[in-house]
Amino acid sequence: MEGISLILAIVVVTALAFDFTxxxxxxxxxxxxxxxxxxxxxxxxxxxxxxLNLVGAFLSVEVANTISKGLxxxxxxxxxxxxxALVGAILWNLATWLVGLPSSSSHALMGGxxxxxxxxxGVGAVHGDxxxxxxxxxxxxxxxxxxxxxxxxxxxxxxxxxxxxGKAAAKGYRAGQVASAGLxxxxxxxxxxxxxxxxxxxxxxxxxSLAPDSDPPMWVILSAGLAIALGTYLGGWRIIRTMGxxxxxxxxxxxxAAQTSAATVILASSHLGFxxxxxxxxxxxxxxxxxxxxxxxxRWSTATRMxxxxxxxxxxxALVGAxxxxxxxxxxxxxxxVAVFLVASSAAIWKLSRREVVDHTNVNDTAEEPAGVVTTxxxxxxxxxxxxxxxxxxxxxxxxxxxxxxxSQAAV
Numbered sequence: 386m387e388g389i390s391l392i393l394a395i396v397v398v399t400a401l402a403f404d405f406t407x408x409x410x411x412x413x414x415x416x417x418x419x420x421x422x423x424x425x426x427x428x429x430x431x432x433x434x435x436x437l438n439l440v441g442a443f444l445s446v447e448v449a450n451t452i453s454k455g456l457x458x459x460x461x462x463x464x465x466x467x468x469x470a471l472v473g474a475i476l477w478n479l480a481t482w483l484v485g486l487p488s489s490s491s492h493a494l495m496g497g498x499x500x501x502x503x504x505x506x507g508v509g510a511v512h513g514d515x516x517x518x519x520x521x522x523x524x525x526x527x528x529x530x531x532x533x534x535x536x537x538x539x540x541x542x543x544x545x546x547x548x549x550x551g552k553a554a555a556k557g558y559r560a561g562q563v564a565s566a567g568l569x570x571x572x573x574x575x576x577x578x579x580x581x582x583x584x585x586x587x588x589x590x591x592x593x594s595l596a597p598d599s600d601p602p603m604w605v606i607l608s609a610g611l612a613i614a615l616g617t618y619l620g621g622w623r624i625i626r627t628m629g630x631x632x633x634x635x636x637x638x639x640x641x642a643a644q645t646s647a648a649t650v651i652l653a654s655s656h657l658g659f660x661x662x663x664x665x666x667x668x669x670x671x672x673x674x675x676x677x678x679x680x681x682x683x684r685w686s687t688a689t690r691m692x693x694x695x696x697x698x699x700x701x702x703a704l705v706g707a708x709x710x711x712x713x714x715x716x717x718x719x720x721x722x723v724a725v726f727l728v729a730s731s732a733a734i735w736k737l738s739r740r741e742v743v744d745h746t747n748v749n750d751t752a753e754e755p756a757g758v759v760t761t762x763x764x765x766x767x768x769x770x771x772x773x774x775x776x777x778x779x780x781x782x783x784x785x786x787x788x789x790x791x792x793s794q795a796a797v
Contacts (some may be wrong), residue, residue, distance in 0.1 A: 441574020
């Protein structure tokens with residue numbers, strides 16, 4: 386094994402920075418419903434999620450191998466290509482976090498990698514069969530499968546709990562939410578942390594510091610696990626607000642059904658090496674749980690914005706990755722220019738986010754939005770389940786926003 390060059394060190398640091406953004410961007414996947422229903426306090430929830438993300442990073446390397454060995458041709462990749470791919474992924478993560486949209490960090494990374502690879506080595510360097518079977522198909526199937534499973538699980542849960550004591554049932558489901566949220570966090574670590582492991586491994590192979598077809602070294606696994614755990618602990622409060630309150634109003638029964646369904650899908654895909662989006666899975670499960678309760682509806686205006694973001698993720702990250710790769714092609718000064726652009730853009734996005742702070746103190750605040758035609762029609766013909774007026778529908782009420790707190794643009 387050769388030593389690590391300066392450009393390779395930059396790539397590794399940038400990859401860990403992406404892993405950090407992945408952590409706070411995807412905290413909502415595991416903990417949004419738990420926080421919105423009051424099953425756990427916000428800071429306790431993100432701390433628990435961070436620990437389990439770190440543990441999950443050590444459970445498998447199948448997804449890491451999909452990224453490092455399956456998606457693009459290793460032989461035609463330079464470290465600068467990986468750097469350009471990470472720039473596209475990080476900027477997309479930060480932009481969607483700013484507006485509170487739960488988009489896919491996984492697809493941002495793969496989009497950046499595909500765009501940078503095509504710009505560097507041509508379309509032939511991308512393995513189309515792996516892209517379709519292990520990325521695109523799971524991207525479509527995961528939210529559908531998780532959504533249907535969550536809808537059926539929600540209906541079954543309410544049916545089985547019809548005669549249960551309201552307060553006791555709500556308390557039991559909150560405990561179940563804590564357990565299922567932990568499972569989602571563990572599953573997230575087995576899937577998303579590995580993507581950074583895969584990209585670092587690919588960079589090490591491209592830079593000659595690791596033999597082709599190698600598994601991620603232990604230091605890569607540990608550093609990736611720690612980076613995503615730290616990002617998770619800081620909490621992506623804007624996206625947690627959208628996922629927990631913006632898509633639908635969840636009760637403990639629905640939160641439990643949504644998280645359990647999503648965790649099952651994510652863990653199964655990790656075992657098979659499918660690099661699916663945990664965001665897609667959890668979002669689909671949340672919407673399915675919303676539709677599974679009588680009287681429950683999905684806020685389709687928020688869902689539509691989310692779907693648009695999903696569709697734009699791959700091409701947008703690919704475009705930025707391709708442009709960044711073209712600039713790095715001018716040599717060291719080009720790489721330095723891209724690095725300066727990344728830092729400056731990240732700082733600008735952070736500064737914009739300070740205009741309206743969303744954190745653990747106001748994450749459950751919501752703004753009222755006029756109901757759309759579909760929502761109004763569904764609410765008019767649906768009736769709440771038996772016991773809904775009692776403890777079975779217990780949720781943490783939204784705290785009224787103070788005069789100096791503007792509602793989140795993405796929260797509805």
